[in-house]
Amino acid sequence: MAVEILKEKCIGCGQCFKSCPYDAFEFEPYAGNKLGKVAKINSKCSSCNQCLTACKFGAIKEKQQEAATDLSAYKHIWVFAEQRQGKIQNVALELIGEGKRLAKDISEETQICAVLMGNNIEHLAQECFEYGAEKVYLVQDPLLENYTTDGYTKVMKQLIDEYKPEIVLYGATHIGRDFAPRIAARCNTGLTADCTHLDVKVSKYIEFAKANTTLDTSTLDPNDPSTGIKQTRPAFGGNLMATIVCPKTRPQMSTVRPGVMQKQERVAGATGEIVNVKPEIAAEDIRIEIKDIVKSMKEMVSLTDAKIICSGGRGLGDASGFELIKQFADKVGGVVGSSRAAVDAGWIDHSHQVGQTGTTVKPEIYFACGISGAIQHLAGMQTSNCIVAINKDPDAPIMEIADYAIVGDLYKVIPEIIAEWDNAEALYDASTK
Amino acid sequence: MAFKIIVCAKQVPDTNVIKINPATGTLIRDGVPSILNHDDNNALEEALKIKDKYEDVTVTVVSMGPPQAADMLFECIAKGADEGILVSDRAVGGSDTWATSNTLEAAIRKWEKLNGPADLIFAGRQAIDGDTAQVGPQIAEKLDLPQVTYVEEFEISDDLKEITVKRQLEDGYELIGIKTPCMLTAIKELNEPRYMSMAGIFGKKDIKVWNAADIEVDLNKVGLLASPTNVYRSFTPAPKAPGQKVAGDTENEQAKNLLVQLKGKHII
Numbered sequence: 001m002a003v004e005i006l007k008e009k010c011i012g013c014g015q016c017f018k019s020c021p022y023d024a025f026e027f028e029p030y031a032g033n034k035l036g037k038v039a040k041i042n043s044k045c046s047s048c049n050q051c052l053t054a055c056k057f058g059a060i061k062e063k064q065q066e067a068a069t070d071l072s073a074y075k076h077i078w079v080f081a082e083q084r085q086g087k088i089q090n091v092a093l094e095l096i097g098e099g100k101r102l103a104k105d106i107s108e109e110t111q112i113c114a115v116l117m118g119n120n121i122e123h124l125a126q127e128c129f130e131y132g133a134e135k136v137y138l139v140q141d142p143l144l145e146n147y148t149t150d151g152y153t154k155v156m157k158q159l160i161d162e163y164k165p166e167i168v169l170y171g172a173t174h175i176g177r178d179f180a181p182r183i184a185a186r187c188n189t190g191l192t193a194d195c196t197h198l199d200v201k202v203s204k205y206i207e208f209a210k211a212n213t214t215l216d217t218s219t220l221d222p223n224d225p226s227t228g229i230k231q232t233r234p235a236f237g238g239n240l241m242a243t244i245v246c247p248k249t250r251p252q253m254s255t256v257r258p259g260v261m262q263k264q265e266r267v268a269g270a271t272g273e274i275v276n277v278k279p280e281i282a283a284e285d286i287r288i289e290i291k292d293i294v295k296s297m298k299e300m301v302s303l304t305d306a307k308i309i310c311s312g313g314r315g316l317g318d319a320s321g322f323e324l325i326k327q328f329a330d331k332v333g334g335v336v337g338s339s340r341a342a343v344d345a346g347w348i349d350h351s352h353q354v355g356q357t358g359t360t361v362k363p364e365i366y367f368a369c370g371i372s373g374a375i376q377h378l379a380g381m382q383t384s385n386c387i388v389a390i391n392k393d394p395d396a397p398i399m400e401i402a403d404y405a406i407v408g409d410l411y412k413v414i415p416e417i418i419a420e421w422d423n424a425e426a427l428y429d430a431s432t433k
Numbered sequence: 434m435a436f437k438i439i440v441c442a443k444q445v446p447d448t449n450v451i452k453i454n455p456a457t458g459t460l461i462r463d464g465v466p467s468i469l470n471h472d473d474n475n476a477l478e479e480a481l482k483i484k485d486k487y488e489d490v491t492v493t494v495v496s497m498g499p500p501q502a503a504d505m506l507f508e509c510i511a512k513g514a515d516e517g518i519l520v521s522d523r524a525v526g527g528s529d530t531w532a533t534s535n536t537l538e539a540a541i542r543k544w545e546k547l548n549g550p551a552d553l554i555f556a557g558r559q560a561i562d563g564d565t566a567q568v569g570p571q572i573a574e575k576l577d578l579p580q581v582t583y584v585e586e587f588e589i590s591d592d593l594k595e596i597t598v599k600r601q602l603e604d605g606y607e608l609i610g611i612k613t614p615c616m617l618t619a620i621k622e623l624n625e626p627r628y629m630s631m632a633g634i635f636g637k638k639d640i641k642v643w644n645a646a647d648i649e650v651d652l653n654k655v656g657l658l659a660s661p662t663n664v665y666r667s668f669t670p671a672p673k674a675p676g677q678k679v680a681g682d683t684e685n686e687q688a689k690n691l692l693v694q695l696k697g698k699h700i701i
Contacts, residue, residue, distance in 0.1 A: 002663060043523050182574050182580070184567070194565070239669075240667050242667040249661040291610055343621075365701070382670070404676055420689055431693045
């Protein structure tokens with residue numbers, strides 16, 4: 001466990017028990033206080049640190065872990081600039097923007113670098129510079145034309161061993177989530193998946209926590225000079241948020257969800273340093289054969305760019321409910337989304353799923369229709385500008401976070417919204433008279 | 434010689450059912466069922482399909498977890514797996530994905546010592562409680578096996594040596610050829626998992642529980658202290674300021690009132 005009980009300070013009151021989401025506290029006999037018992041942490045503890053502020057008597061203390069090796073040789077922040085068929089993925093540009101912010105928080109000298117792997121992709125280095133990269137490691141070889149786990153991992157390990165980055169960020173794409181764990185295992189370092197917020201300075205983390213979370217920050221010191229990365233992600237199906245650190249090993253690595261971080265403004269003509277690296281790779285290193293890469297013919301669901309999203313959930317009752325959601329979306333110029341429950345039930349394709357395991361969205365309006373609001377869903381849409389929930393159950397969690405909650409049968413309410421949609425202006429004018 | 438398949442599976446709380454106690458901000462875990470992780474169920478199903486089709490195929494399910502995770506192995510065997518191995522030891526508790534993959538690697542190596550090398554390893558892409566998708570690739574790395582993740586279609590040649598899979602991408606798929614032995618991680622689109630059979634439920638259950646000593650794992654590579662990542666802080670997401678209930682005696686009134694509000698705030 002990451003916390004310990006200071007027996008001489010514990011008075012055996014048990015107030016800490018209720019702070020634990022995992023029921024990990026119990027009593028053990030102790031002769032040194034009036035009640036004759038102290039709190040003890042059992043094996044259910046998952047080291048979530050939620051109890052740190054639970055004891056008024058200062059009997060719960062965080063255990064510090066020391067790094068076994070010298071970490072100071074590792075410097076600068078890298079972004080894996082994922083490209084497919086010569087096109088840089090948006091999330092890589094977002095990460096260059098975010099990585100630059102983090103780099104400058106560490107120190108003025110800390111650089112933001114992009115790692116570009118592929119074949120005939122020199123021109124993409126310019127794009128990295130224009131979005132904020134200061135240095136590009138360019139690795140080109142016909143064997144790197146398309147992503148393969150074996151080929152890319154071998155080259156990335158070579159780069160990390162040679163240039164020793166402090167932090168490496170990857171987009172949490174289907175490729176990034178295949179690639180990053182493999183490298184982390186090969187480097188024997190930590191990796192945190194699907195992060196939604198990153199900080200390096202404790203003071204900035206405290207600001208973030210105060211503005212956005214319920215976290216009691218009193219045990220954190222804003223003057224703490226450490227700059228280890230603090231990676232916040234949904235955990236436990238999004239029911240908890242956890243901030244993860246990687247104190248003992250380098251590089252520190254994270255995958256970050258697409259659509260969460262901000263690109264910086266593109267600066268046309270920006271330049272930087274290109275480091276050409278010759279990959280140590282041979283054809284026999286790659287143990288798979290890519291026979292074909294097929295772009296899906298199915299309609300692309302662009303949830304991330306949608307201004308309006310109409311989402312359906314379990315409350316639709318069956319798959320045919322999505323016909324109404326589609327009509328609704330067509331009327332309001334929106335895109336169809338769904339909860340995981342509806343996808344799991346087989347009512348709609350996964351590409352429509354909003355939430356922690358689906359797409360993260362922030363549209364102008366999010367209509368949640370028959371969605372109860374499991375936190376894993378909320379994690380993917382709660383930053384929407386305006387949330388409208390339509391649900392039979394007035395106590396559903398979605399109703400608490402909705403800006404506008406309509407209690408009612410969605411099969412009756414939605415047709416009325418569709419019917420009145422074009423009259424909105426007139427209705428508003430009438431209401432102000 | 435038998436074609437030996439290992440399926441890595443995890444027992445997870447059904448996160449769709451978990452709620453937060455708004456007063457204390459803690460998870461309400463009472464009455465939350467523990468289930469076989471969804472993607473792992475698809476991984477198992479694909480292994481069982483090979484067993485259905487070809488002679489002399491064995492399917493072994495390997496898991497790490499508390500003693501009650503044996504219930505999940507019971508379910509896997511009742512669906513048709515031959516045996517279940519549960520690695521359960523306090524020494525491996527609190528492991529992050531790196532330490533978990535060390536444990537499962539050791540368990541698989543131990544199993545191979547007793548039974549000969551595995552020909553194919555399946556895992557689910559990710560578990561619904563952690564959603565990391567890291568353990569499958571990390572086991573593959575430690576066993577030095579090639580991997581394909583996000584497998585949505587699977588085909589194997591009749592000599593059981595050549596595999597062709599479709600690997601899902603955000604905007605399509607890759608068609609990939611790979612030879613056994615290898616690690617594949619399954620997603621929901623791969624198949625429709627079967628139910629337990631009567632014969633399976635009442636049949637013999639070969640479930641072995643191994644501890645850290647049994648799998649001969651280096652104790653410096655497992656558990657909380659060995660894990661490179663640690664939780665710094667954790668918290669429940671902040672509640673948003675409550676919104677308003679849209680008034681109206683009829684659905685039409687509700688719809689009109691909503692539109693007036695949205696228009697008034699320049700949202701539409």
